[in-house]
Amino acid sequence: MNNPGGIATAVDEEALGALLAELTLEEKVGLLTGADFWSLHPIEKIGLRTILLSDGPNGVRGTTWDERDTSLLFPNPSALSATWDPEQVERAGALMGAQARDKGIAWFLAPNINLHRSPLGGRHFECYSEDPVLTAASVAGFVSGVQGNAVAVTVKHYIGNESETDRMTYDARIPEKTLREVYLVPFEAGVRAGAWSVMASYNSVNGASLTDNRRLLTDVLKDELGFDGAVVSDWFATRSTAASANAGLDVAMPGPHSPWNEALVAAVRAGEVAPSVVDDKVLRVLRLAARTGHLDGFPGPAPATTPADAGEQLRDIAARAMVVLRNEGGVLPLVPASLGRIAVLGPNAALLTAQGGGSAHVNPPHVVSPLAGLRAAFGDSVEIDHQEGVSTQRILPAIPADVARDPETGEPGFRVDFLSDAGVVLGTELRLASRLVYMGTLPAGTAEVRVRTDLTVSEAGTHQFSVSGAGQYSLAIGADEPHAITLTSADNDLIENLVKPPEHRVSADLGVGTVRVEMRSATPAFPMAMFGLNHQAPRPAADDAFAAAVEAARSADVALVFVGTTDEVESEGFDRTDLLLPGRQDELVSAVAAVNPRTVVVVNAGAPVEMPWRDEVAAVLWAWLPGQEGGHAIADALTGVVEPGGRLPTTFPVVGADSPVLSTRPVDGVIDYAEGSTFGYRAYEKSSIVPAYPFGHGLGYGTWAYEDIAAAETDSGAVTVDVSVRNTGVRTSREVVQLYVGGEGEDPLRLVGFASVTAGAGDTATARITVDRRTLARWDESASQWRVVGGPRTLVAARSATDRRLTTQIDVKDSAACAWDL
Known part of the structure; x- marks a missing residue:
């Protein structure tokens, strides 16, 4: 994917240089700080038009936070990663890129590719996965989709930004081997995919603020990985003038006030910053402008606009991403013809949490609740008894516009x-x-x-x-x-x-x-x-509402309980303190399960929560934060119109305290990544802790037999693995074959690849997984380079990190080379 969507990433460098030569120092520096919160200065004399930036990654909000300026609201990024399908992530990215073009946005501040180091991380919902390989595959798909519409992505937050607590000031102490093998992997994938921008985060890494960190910005990102795009600061993250300019930061946002502007001009004239350093930054911005069609004299992009079926696509993606965690007795999918009455219960049934909180927020044209989605799916053939049961909102509800009137005009x-x-x-x-x-x-x-x-x-x-x-x-x-x-x-x-x-x-x-x-x-x-x-408005007493929900469940053919978090629980700006569902939701689920054996729980959350009732209920569907079409997507998943074929991109603990890496809080200003690569599923295995649901888990609506595995090393040193699987279920289904490697000393198994297949009932399919040398390599600290140590490896084909089906052995060649050669 080095040429996303067929868009040329190469531009005429000689022509860029000629434009640069026309600019004064003041004009150059003026381009490197925002004109305001969301734009860069245009320069008419060289044909540079205004470049607009917008937050992501839940959608393209644009330059205002205004409900009148609506945007498509997507399933949260963890949901996209849960598809284990880069093509679905690319599909979502293409929709975002098209909408960005409609809004005039050239520079899109997404994706967020920090890892799920701890389930308490406040922006956990906004990131893809706990695993660098799965995250890297998702990143590549997203970059291709967005930039295929000539809109620059911004892979963020570079780097070590896995916590929100004291995020402006903490120092992430990350060992070099861990940095290389884990946290840099998704960013390297973004660069390989052709990303046109990277965002420098607020925090420090190993003693140096990211905006001042020459080693990570210049030596690693630009020189070693060959990144030719622009490095933009997180908003208000730039704290110095000469130090940040010399480190490799290219654009300080927002404007018009920042530590650059006149201070950077003075620093150049005082010899603290070389003119060539400023020139390199300007060339990177001009390169981005040329790639996005904002610079005269360079080929413009093909027309792009949000497709008419965007809502239907969002609905389909959201349903595909949902994960069947439990399905005892095959209660799912629901068959409407067999149902007379269902109870729809819980706080998230009528008030879906469609997105998390923070700068990723967008204003959607509508949000379909699960209650509305089920009513549309079942029509008049099934009686629906809706009871909220419990409330979880801390703040009173906003006032809907349809019950409010402008005192001057009478308009809503x-x-x-x-x-x-x-x-x-x-x-x-x-x-x-x-x-x-x-x-x-x-x-x-x-x-x-x-x-x-x-x-x-x-x-x-x-x-x-x-x-x-x-x-x-x-x-x-x-x-x-x-x-x-x-x-x-x-x-x-x-x-x-x-x-x-x-x-x-x-x-x-x-x-x-x-x-x-x-x-x-x-x-x-x-x-x-x-x-x-x-x-x-006035509402029933809490105990009365609870009792009404339980009574509704008692006589229902199926009880659907919708529980979850809110955007006050999962948000940028702070980390969670525990993994508990807010309010009396756990109590409600247990009470309903006690009176109805066909209780199905739908969890509307973006990050893991404790589910103490999980073995008491017939089925559990994890619905994520599913975006504007969430209610329809949930109905599609529950009824099997679309198979909820997602697999968990992160491990779900039984209780929060089981998580081997839990704390997100700095100690004396430091977050110590001493666990190295042993977090997530690898830490559970090493600690012999059994999770509630393991990384990679997801039942879908099929059952599968794993029949054969064969592996071979190619001439290039890559390893090709074929895994034969048979659909033993009664309907066409999709299986995600996961490949783990062992035999690397005392380290637990690690994911090195995956592939999905679809087969009809009784049919066999073969999943082919290719593992390149770069993925097989480990960082050799003594030589400061990547190396594949020759010798035997164990390859395991699995349904999840703990459900291992087939094993084979292979000997790999010894080799050492730079990241790009492996």
Whole structure:
């Protein structure tokens, strides 16, 4: 995949050099810091147009955080990796690339390829896998898909960024062998696939901040791996001028203020930074501009636009990624014709967690809940009894636009006014959401934001209202006196303030009708405002809601219990403290299972959770954070319209404490990667700990016999393995054949390849897996190079890291070479 999607990665370097020669030092340096939060400066005289950047990887949000500017919401990256199919990841990437083109985005800040070192990692859901080989395969597919539409990917966060706690300051101490064999592998795969950008992370590695880390940015990434793209900082990660410029950072974001600008011009003139260093950075940005069609005189990309069937594709991808963890008695797939009544229970049935929290957030055009998906799938033929049972939301729900009216026009939504210190209205807009985020988009001089709406009250009683977000507020409900509210966040991290804000509640006794609600928020000095206006109608007592769910399950043909996390549990900005499902969800599952033996649990989460009830229920379907079409995809998976053929990309522990690597918290500012490569499934094996569900586990809807394995070494030194499998089930199904290698001293088995096959009932298929020399190699610390030590290896074909089916032996040749030659 060195030429993703047929897009030429090579450009006319002589022509780039000629454009560079036209620029003054000030113009060159001006190009290396953002013009604002999401763009670079254009330079008209050389035909350089504005380059827009956008967050990812759940979708292409664009340059605003605005519900009126919608974007496709994809299954979370762990779900994409769970397909164990780079073609499906490429398919998702192609959709993102097409939507980026529609939004005018040239530089896409995805994928996040840090590893699942600990299940507590806050951005676990946003990363692919605990295994570097599986992650590398996913990265290659994603790069090909996005850049096939002439949009630059940004592989991030380079490197050692597996924790969110103190992420701006911690030092990841990673042994060289571990760095090479584990954490660099996905980034190397991204470079091999032709990635046009890499993002330098906030943290340090082995004593040097990544934005100042010459060894990792220049010596390894650019010189050794041959990366010819641009290195961009994470937002606000650049902390120095000359040091970061000399280290190999190319673009400091965001702008217009940064440690570069005039300070970098002065550093060049003072001889602290060589002019050639600046020239190299500018050439890298111009190269990216040429590749994405933003530089005159270079071939433009072919037209691309989001396809009309994008929603259907997202639905299909999400269903394929789901993992059948348990299926006793073949209760799944459900057969609608055999069902008269089903109970649909749990907090995530009507309120799907479609995405995690943080900068990956997008505003989708809609989110299909599981309840809506099941109603559409079953129609009127099956009675559905829905009961929430328990609640898990910490903050009151946002106010839906369909029950809110603009006080001035009567249109659905919220009137938002921007006021000066003197109370003058500087601007106004109609919004369709009651939780708002402004990233550098407030009108100049804004001192206060006022949100007004006429809320339709359909149920009399005691209603709860709240404001959320750090700051000074007033909240008025009807004719009552405004409540003055001060909310202070426990953390100064902007992202944590966004996804886990403080909240203050106010009760109001209301009758049926319309009530005016007005919130005022004093804006901070920083041009980023985040606040919410929330509401909850009267609801049953907690014990009554719980009992109603259990009673609904008692007489149902099948009880479907939807449990999961929220975007306050899984988010950028902080790590989890445990793997428990929030609220009384575990209690609800056990109570339902006690009254209905055909209980199916659907887990709506992006990262592992404890499932103490897993042996009490008939089936468990892991649905991930499935994106905007999640409800339809879940219905497709439950009914077998699409086989949920996913396999776990990470190990699920019985309890959190079983995880061999658990802590994400620095000690004296340091996170010690002393475990080396022995984390995830390799650590479970070495520690003789039995997980709840192992890496690679997934039942699908088929059963398989492994019949034969044959291996041979090719002339190039690669190893080709053929594994013959037979579908012993009753329907066409897909199998993922995983290949592990042993015989490397005392190290546990490690994944070196995989392939999938599809076969009809009773049919046989052969999976061919090719393992190149680079994957077989290990880092020789004494010689500082890669080496394949000759000798015997054990090759194991398996259904998971613990379900090993066939074994063969092979002798490999001894060789030593650089990364690219192996």
